[in-house]
Amino acid sequence: xxxxxxxxxxxxxxxxxxxxxxxxQTMGHDKMYWYQQDPGMELHLIHYSYGVxxxxxxxxxxESTVSRIRTEHFPLTLESARPSHTxxxxxxxxxxxxxxxxxxxxxxxTVT
Amino acid sequence: xxxxxxxxxxxxxxxxxxxxxxxSYEVTNFRxxxxxxxxxxxxxxxxxxxxxxxxxxxxxxxxxxxxxxxxSILNITATQTGDSAVYLCAVGxxxxxxxxxxxxxxxxxxxx
Numbered sequence: 570x571x572x573x574x575x576x577x578x579x580x581x582x583x584x585x586x587x588x589x590x591x592x593x594q595t596m597g598h599d600k601m602y603w604y605q606q607d608p609g610m611e612l613h614l615i616h617y618s619y620g621v622x623x624x625x626x627x628x629x630x631x632e633s634t635v636s637r638i639r640t641e642h643f644p645l646t647l648e649s650a651r652p653s654h655t656x657x658x659x660x661x662x663x664x665x666x667x668x669x670x671x672x673x674x675x676x677x678x679t680v681t
Numbered sequence: 682x683x684x685x686x687x688x689x690x691x692x693x694x695x696x697x698x699x700x701x702x703x704x705s706y707e708v709t710n711f712r713x714x715x716x717x718x719x720x721x722x723x724x725x726x727x728x729x730x731x732x733x734x735x736x737x738x739x740x741x742x743x744x745x746x747x748x749x750x751x752x753s754i755l756n757i758t759a760t761q762t763g764d765s766a767v768y769l770c771a772v773g774x775x776x777x778x779x780x781x782x783x784x785x786x787x788x789x790x791x792x793x
Contacts, residue, residue, distance in 0.1 A: 600778065600779055602780070604783075609785075609786075609788075610785060611685075611769075611783045611784060611785040611786065612724075612769070612771075612783040613783075614780060614781075617778055617780060619778060625778070627780070628782075659723060659724075663779055665779075667729070667779075668712060668713040668715060668729060668773035668779050668781060669715065669726055669729055670715075670726075670781060671726070672723035672724050672725075673723060674722050674723050675722055675723055
């Protein structure tokens, strides 16, 4: 079983608040990803990382930012949350030699 | 732009039925096609296919890829209520980030 963790699992916050969604993996994977998924919709890649100090924006434009200071940690930050950010955020990671991504349990974010 | 289309969008069957889920793709520099099962939280990995015509099998689930016609099918025989989930198809193209492009999924409901 994959060891990838996300906190918090559920978050309800007010508009304008700054939030950080945490993602950690203990598998030593270099590549990590953040996806956004609205109910009944496909996963959209919003950020990814090749490794430490390497981050890129994904296909879906997002107002969030990410950092990768340590291999195991890939947090996502929203400086000023808005209702349009309400969604599920999934973190994933993979080894260099495969396309199989392991997913965390997700954070369901609601911005009121 | 890479594209993955799944059909049907939803399917309701009774226990014991056999179902076939479809995934077609248009991807530049195809490398792998993956199937995931998502039950209200994180997607869990089912299969990864890279070669055409070779069936992958796990219990009652099986999948095959046709790289000439650019599609894959996922078969589930003798369905059970525990098979109820969203089944996601994803395609990986060449590139050091090993990004996946996801389809919108098929919602399968198995009634007792």
